Amino acid sequence: MKIKQFLKTNVMAIAALVLFTGSIMSFTLMEKKSVLATTYFYNSADISAGAFANPSHWNTTNASDCETDGERPCSIVVPDGQTLGSVLAGKTNAQVLSMSPNRKP
Numbered sequence: 001m002k003i004k005q006f007l008k009t010n011v012m013a014i015a016a017l018v019l020f021t022g023s024i025m026s027f028t029l030m031e032k033k034s035v036l037a038t039t040y041f042y043n044s045a046d047i048s049a050g051a052f053a054n055p056s057h058w059n060t061t062n063a064s065d066c067e068t069d070g071e072r073p074c075s076i077v078v079p080d081g082q083t084l085g086s087v088l089a090g091k092t093n094a095q096v097l098s099m100s101p102n103r104k105p
Helices: 002-009 011-035 084-088 093-099
Strands: 038-040 075-079
Touching: 075 084
Parallel strands: none
Antiparallel strands: 038 075
16 A cells, blocks of 8 residues: 555656666667677788678778878778678778778878
C-alpha cells in the first residue's frame, strides 16, 4: 500500500528521472558511433595506374613519409561498417588522392 502511495505522489519525478537517464544514454551511444573508424596509410612505392586502389598497399601503421615521397596518398579514413576494399573499389589514382586528407602534390 505504501509503495502505491509513493508512486502516485512521485510519478512526475520518476518520469523526469527516466527521461533524463534515457537522454544521457543516447548521447553516449552517438558519441561512440562517431569515433568508430580506421585510418589506413599508404605504405608502397608503387605509383602506377590503379596502385592506390590496391588494398595490399595500405596498412594501419605508417611506414613511409608520404608528405615527402611525391604524388601519393598519405592516409584514408574508413568508417565503421565498411572495408578498405569497398572504399577503394573501382577508384583511379586521382580519386584516391582526392580522398586522402594529407598528401604532398
